[in-house]
Amino acid sequence: IICRDEDLHDAVPVICDGWAASIATLSDSSRQILSFLLPGDIVSTTLLFEPRGRHLVEAITDVRYRVFRRSELKTAVFTHPGLLEKFSKAWIEEKYRADQLIVDLGRRTADERIARLVLNLVERLLKRGMTRGEPVELDFPLRQRHIADATGLTPVHVSKVLSEFRRSGLIKLSERSLTILD
């Protein structure tokens, strides 16, 4: 656990290594993953401005991360104008992905949600050079319950959809390794 729900933090964590997830927990203990965090990601851009992390941030693999003091970042923004530009890029990206997720959950089928989740992750890993070969292959540490919590589905249904994807030759997925065949 990198941040707990209602903790106050005077520091902003940034992922250096490994995968993590930002998670909302409901009263009935079901969960919704709001975003996956990959190396280079700021845990949440809202932490740049307020100390309250509104949701749980949990490691999926082993994670290395590093924290920056908010007070220092705040002064740095004013002394170093390029920094604000950088933060605004991060925040635009964060909001864009949140909006995409809203559309996925509101208007797409289980198959579409899972396919898009996988493809989005692959795209982000490609940018980071964390993939191999052609057709593209990569380490894929997510459990099916992570996929379920990110797509608003049940683990059982995720299993069925992934089996279907395998049967129709779209992906190869086993032993924490994923290949995109089509």
Add this chain to the structure above:
Amino acid sequence: IICRDEDLHDAVPVICDGWAASIATLSDSSRQILSFLLPGDIVSTTLLFEPRGRHLVEAITDVRYRVFRRSELKTAVFTHPGLLEKFSKAWIEEKYRADQLIVDLGRRTADERIARLVLNLVERLLKRGMTRGEPVELDFPLRQRHIADATGLTPVHVSKVLSEFRRSGLIKLSERSLTILD
């Protein structure tokens, strides 16, 4: 229409009067409402930093709005430090509501989604003094298809749920006026 999908804007619109919605349109022409915009709301905080409005912004009632040039806002941020604080508040609020919507769409039933949508709107209108009386009553210009597009449901199902809410004495809703009974 206040902003079109892929237009560039050197100005940031702020709603002065009336209701609007920020909408993502899919290839099959179904829609997902990302947020409702009420008087005082910035259309999108990402517009403060990039000219591309990623989604359609449509008026629901007649709307008055006013625009601020981005270039002027940008310099104002540096000459007037309190302004950055204000923008960050708006950003945090915007992201918080987006995250809540993700949870609603991912993990809640139709009844819950609609109830929460209505209650969130009532809460925001209360803050603005746009309600009357006790039990609280207010102008409610949304069509059932707006509710459907915001909750990821069909208009038909929204009608059924609202009828059920009426039958069980939770709300009174007719002629664009809503009363929260329970």
Add this chain to the structure above:
DNA sequence: CGATTGTTTGATGAAAGTCAAGTACCGTGG
């Protein structure tokens, strides 16, 4: 006044959830 557009209701269907049983795959400690 007819023509849209919005709402209600019921019958039927499809998508995803729930439940349950079985298998595979660890890591631990004897």
Add this chain to the structure above:
DNA sequence: CCACGGTACTTGACTTTCATCAAACAATCG
């Protein structure tokens, strides 16, 4: 080395929720 308990995954039977389709009606607007 093996037995064990726990977690993850798979599969099938059955249920629930919501979508789809259709028809009727109400409201709104030139």
